[in-house]
Amino acid sequence: MNNLDLRQAIVRRVQNKSGEELTDVIESSIGHDEKTLPGLGVLFEMIWKSSDASEQSRMVQSLYNELNGTEAAPPSPS
Template identity: 50%
Template structure:
C-alpha cells in the first residue's frame, strides 16, 4: 500500500488533542528543513478551512514578518 506525503502527515496528527498538535507544530519550527513540508500541509488545511477574514489576518501577520526589500 502506497501512501502520499499529505496523507502521512494527516495520519500523524489525526486524533491528537490541541496540546499535542501545538507540540507537533512547535517541534517542527526551527528544526531541519524536512519538517517544512509537514507544516505546509497543515497550513494548507488551515487555509482551506478559514474564513476570508481569517485569511486576510494570516496574510497581514505574514507580511509584517517579512524583511523589507532592499532597493
C-alpha cells in the same frame, strides 16, 4: 511517494492528537530540520482551506508584517 501520499501520511501522523499534542508537533517543527517544512505546509494548507476570507486576510497581514518587520497594511491583492 507522490504528493498525495505525503499529504495523507502527514494527516495520519497528526490525526486524533489533542490540542496540546498538535501544539507540540508545530512547536517542535518550527526552526528545526528542514524535513519538517512539508508537514507544516500541509497543516497550513488545512488551516487556510477552512478559514474564511477575514481569517485568511489576517494570516496574510501577519505574514506580511513578519517579512517586512512592520505593522503596516500590506498592499491590496490585485
